Amino acid sequence: MQNVIKNINEIEKSLLPWLGRTMKGLDFYITDAFKRNNINLTKAQFILLRRLAIKDGLAQHNLAFITDRDKASLTRLISTMERKELVHRKPSRSDKRVNHVFITEKGIDILRVGMPVIIEVISQFQQGISPEDIQTTIKVLEQIRNNVNTEQHWTTETT
Amino acid sequence: MQNVIKNINEIEKSLLPWLGRTMKGLDFYITDAFKRNNINLTKAQFILLRRLAIKDGLAQHNLAFITDRDKASLTRLISTMERKELVHRKPSRSDKRVNHVFITEKGIDILRVGMPVIIEVISQFQQGISPEDIQTTIKVLEQIRNNVNTEQHWTTETT
DNA sequence: ATAAAGTGGTTGCGTATGCAACTAAACTTA
DNA sequence: TAAGTTTAGTTGCATACGCAACCACTTTAT
DSSP states (O other): OHHHHHHHHHHHHSSHHHHHHHHHHHHHHHHHHHHHTTOOOOHHHHHHHHHHHHSTTEEHHHHHHHTTOOHHHHHHHHHHHHHTTSEEEEEOSSOTTOEEEEEOHHHHHHHHHHHHHHHHHHHHHTTTOOHHHHHHHHHHHHHHHHHHOTTOSOOSOOO | OHHHHHHHHHHHTSSHHHHHHHHHHHHHHHHHHHHHTTOOOOHHHHHHHHHHHHSTTEEHHHHHHHTTOOHHHHHHHHHHHHHTTSEEEEEOSSOTTOEEEEEOHHHHHHHHHHHHHHHHHHHHHTTTOOHHHHHHHHHHHHHHHHHHOTTOSOOSOOO
16 A cells, blocks of 8 residues: 555646645535525526637537537436427527527526626735736636647537 | 627537546546456446545545535445445434445446546646646636635635 | 538436525523 | 424426437549
8 A cells, every 4th residue: 555655646746636626615615606606606697607608509519619618418418498488499490409508588687797706806806916827827827728738539619 | 609609619619528538538438448458337437436545534514525526426426336345334423413424445446447547547647738738727627616615615725 | 422420409327506494402491 | 382484305498518319412432
């Protein structure tokens, strides 16, 4: 067991546990911020609404790619959000396999109140961090993403 | 909708989307690495095994605290791992409410093969990043964690 | 044109996760 | 010591996620 223990301490020096811990805290913080402001949205739902506000009517496979989700996951996420009337599917006329996804009025309304909350969350959690350090961190995260991205499953185009 | 769109672009300048994207990629990479090496472990299970290898026989609430998990989540994680015979519960004799969790022989074996895989994953995803930038990033993540940690639910002690 | 290959979406299955409600046990306090 | 409070763990409920299998529709190749 000695060997195992040795490697265990190696891990602690890497970015891995920090990334995990930080994401956990951040996720909790976001969930909490939404709840405190009576915004009935999960992080995943917010991300999706935001993408649709940027570009509406995307096909599900495009949304899956953009949001780094499995298409199965996206199917269910959209279904949940359709139940909540935040988005709705519209079958494509040119390609019968495709669904286009549109944000609803209600979706826009919720996004409108959710957006400043997220902006506030961001300024909170980045407090006391210099712009240079933020840039360095973004650069590092980008590099990690590239290192890890060797021919992934998400080979689809963004459109 | 103009206002909404404006804030949307603000978000992109922050660390938030980068953290999300990077974690997603990393999680996929780890899952894949385990699968390629025929290691039947999830990330959560690995983390737990590792904690137990560092200190065996912890109570569930301590493990929950250490691993940043809800105690309910931990209950189920342990149950899954008990089914896989990676760990086992042992009721405390001094406090009948408490379960101590121990890693099994099988758990140690799997951890032993899983560890070098994770070490390799780490060196892969950190490739091309200078030690200084890694330190800066850790510092930033630590700061975020602190910013976000205002009197959390995990107020228990680590033991 | 027809068979083969590829694509978009859904569903079954297993896993993980948080919150709230609950039970049993321990601790505090009047 | 009895009542009230806190703590450890479990369970119901809801969300999210990936993989694999599958169906229907398209596109490609022969």
